[in-house]
Amino acid sequence: MDSKHTLIDTSLPAAPERRDFLKGALSVMGSTTLLGALPAGIASSAWAAGSDKPEKTEVKVGFIPLTDCASVIVASKMGFDKKYGITIVPSKEASWAAVRDKMVNGELDAAHVLYGLMYGVHLGIGGPKKDMAVLMTLNQNGQGITLSNQLKAKGITNGAALAKLIKAEPREYTFAQTFPTGTHAMWLYYWLAAQGINPMSDVKTIVVPPPQMVANMRVDNMDGYCVGEPWNARAIADNIGFTVATTQQIWAGHPEKVLGSTGDWVKQNPNTARALVAALLDASRYIDDVKNRASVAKLISDKAYVNAPEPVIEGRFMGAYEDGLGKKWQDPNLMKFFDGGKVNFPYLSDGMWFLTQHKRWGLLKADPDYLGVAKQINQIALYKEAAAMAKVAVPGSDLRSAKLIDGVVWDGKDPKGYAASFKIRA
Amino acid sequence: MVLASPFLCNREMTVLTVMLVNDGSGKAAALKEALTQAGVRVIAEVEVSLRLGEMIDSIRPDIVLIDSDAPSRDMLEHVCVVSAHSERPVVMFTDDARRDTIRAALSAGVAAYVVGEVVPERIQPLLEVAIERYSLERERREEMDNMRQRLADRQVVEKAKGLLMQMKGIGEDEAYRQLRERAMKAQKKLGDVAREVVELANWLKG
Known part of the structure; x- marks a missing residue:
């Protein structure tokens, strides 16, 4: 076995090279001359020959098939990356665990990733511990909680009725989210608790990959789930569930996905990181322009990206909501990507909020240094430089304030007190 | 499904029991064969389902192996976190000193989740088998x-x-x-x- 092992180790590196050569040859084939390979180099040297030249020009960015990966795709497809001397290579990933592992082992430079996950990895909750960096927020709002049509048939169409049912007819109620430390887990837990349901003891929670939510609800006995769009709209289109709450009803303007990387990667590639943030800011601005949204919905619906029918993506992406119970509305708090840059600033209060919820639900055993951790992860100085490059305004404060669905205000000023203030907790 | 290799059962590696999660890619079957030949006791091969957590509870393997690109890995992450409170913790194989092995395993295409307290030294040979198996398969695919x-x-x-x-x-x-x-x-x-x-x-x- 030993000799075989050596054999494999030495022969393996050759394989990717061969493949790369082939790929290179194929891409050159289409053009008439070898010049096809040059523009990236020319573009970057023309853009910046000085000290702010990107350390690496090809940036591999992971994403999960969800509507809110749009800015990564748009930045790459519409050439916003080239403007800043980089080439974004979007890489579709199958799980958040894979996104995390590939960032940690360097296979991915950065990723479209759940806010809470970044903080979880930084503190080593349930997995590897590695210093992480949040470069910018990619979007606000646009996730949702779906309940099954079986519950609807029993007359359960809101949270209060659900809470009553769980008390009156005890059984194992199962709710799915997408990652233990992630955003959907926190929205689901927060919403359940606001209805008087303890997510840790009154129901069972599981994790299901986003694209599989709908199928699992159809075949299994799942009562509800929290996930990003288009997978709540899809449940309605497939007639298996309805939207009991959007996440903007839980927190209007909540932070959602971020552009993440490891702390080491930012330290080693500060110029690339700035260029990446600037390119994504341009893309975010483009997406938030109403007249571009329909074409962006079409672009991301492709099999290579979200892989869902365009109409299922487009409705809620444009703010046109229908809850599956007959109620229709135009949502002012639709999924936002830019909002004049207000979406993208990596507020310390946003990051700290996830820590308070991790503490609330027992994922963190003790209070962390809330502010210290947030300052370490959220790259505010770098973000400001990138915002200047993309001519995007930055807010005056690193903290912001919001009143959540239960009437409690979060302003980031007393995280420890806030985390301890909830009656329903782990 | 219980599988034990009769002629290799006195090797120390046999003490580790393995549960394979089959995500439908067909890799699990090949890996099972390789592990069995190497004297590792594959006590179960299971399909992905929402009951993954309960299955781990009832089968009680030392290690769960899964394709590193399987979407259902996130389910296992949750099982890890949830059962971190119970008497028999499920932890991911993430011992820092072994980072190279983990990296090799992940890039070869296998992710390992360790159930309970297992000495890292004992996981090493098992992962080597897994890495070798996955690498061979990839090599064959590239040759094709x-x-x-x-x-x-x-x-x-x-x-x-x-x-x-x-x-x-x-x-x-x-x-x-x-x-x-x-x-x-x-x-x-x-x-x-x-x-x-x-x-x-x-x-x-x-």
């Missing part, structure tokens, strides 16, 4: 791809030769020589140049 590519190249070169012979009224050897020369000048592969010729000819024909 290369073969397919070579076959396609040969076919298109034949076609381009034919076109040149017809259009320029030259012999087969001369047509081949001209193709080669063009490829060398352009620093391209012969197959790619041949493909250009064929495409151009198709276009000219309209």
Whole structure:
């Protein structure tokens, strides 16, 4: 076995090279001359020959098939990356665990990733511990909680009725989210608790990959789930569930996905990181322009990206909501990507909020240094430089304030007190 | 499903029990064979389901192996976190000192989740088997791809030769020589140049 092992180790590196050569040859084939390979180099040297030249020009960015990966795709497809001397290579990933592992082992430079996950990895909750960096927020709002049509048939169409049912007819109620430390887990837990349901003891929670939510609800006995769009709209289109709450009803303007990387990667590639943030800011601005949204919905619906029918993506992406119970509305708090840059600033209060919820639900055993951790992860100085490059305004404060669905205000000023203030907790 | 290797059961590795999660890619079956041959006790091979957590609870393996690109890995992450409170913790194989092994395992295509307290030294040989198995499979896949590519190249070169012979009224050897020369000048592969010729000819024909 030993000799075989050596054999494999030495022969393996050759394989990717061969493949790369082939790929290179194929891409050159289409053009008439070898010049096809040059523009990236020319573009970057023309853009910046000085000290702010990107350390690496090809940036591999992971994403999960969800509507809110749009800015990564748009930045790459519409050439916003080239403007800043980089080439974004979007890489579709199958799980958040894979996104995390590939960032940690360097296979991915950065990723479209759940806010809470970044903080979880930084503190080593349930997995590897590695210093992480949040470069910018990619979007606000646009996730949702779906309940099954079986519950609807029993007359359960809101949270209060659900809470009553769980008390009156005890059984194992199962709710799915997408990652233990992630955003959907926190929205689901927060919403359940606001209805008087303890997510840790009154129901069972599981994790299901986003694209599989709908199928699992159809075949299994799942009562509800929290996930990003288009997978709540899809449940309605497939007639298996309805939207009991959007996440903007839980927190209007909540932070959602971020552009993440490891702390080491930012330290080693500060110029690339700035260029990446600037390119994504341009893309975010483009997406938030109403007249571009329909074409962006079409672009991301492709099999290579979200892989869902365009109409299922487009409705809620444009703010046109229908809850599956007959109620229709135009949502002012639709999924936002830019909002004049207000979406993208990596507020310390946003990051700290996830820590308070991790503490609330027992994922963190003790209070962390809330502010210290947030300052370490959220790259505010770098973000400001990138915002200047993309001519995007930055807010005056690193903290912001919001009143959540239960009437409690979060302003980031007393995280420890806030985390301890909830009656329903782990 | 219980599988034990009768003639290797006194090797120390047999003490570790493994649960394989089959995500439908077919890799699990090959891995099971390799592990069994190496004397690792694969006590269960399970399909992905929402009951993954309960299955781990009832089967109680030492280690859960899964394709590192399987979407259901996130389910296992949750099981890890949830059961971190229970008496029999599930932890991910993430011992920092072993980062190289983990990296190799992940890039080979396998992720391991350790159930309960297992000494890292005992996981190492098991992962080596897994890495080797996955690497072999990848190598085979790449070989297949290369073969397919070579076959396609040969076919298109034949076609381009034919076109040149017809259009320029030259012999087969001369047509081949001209193709080669063009490829060398352009620093391209012969197959790619041949493909250009064929495409151009198709276009000219309209």
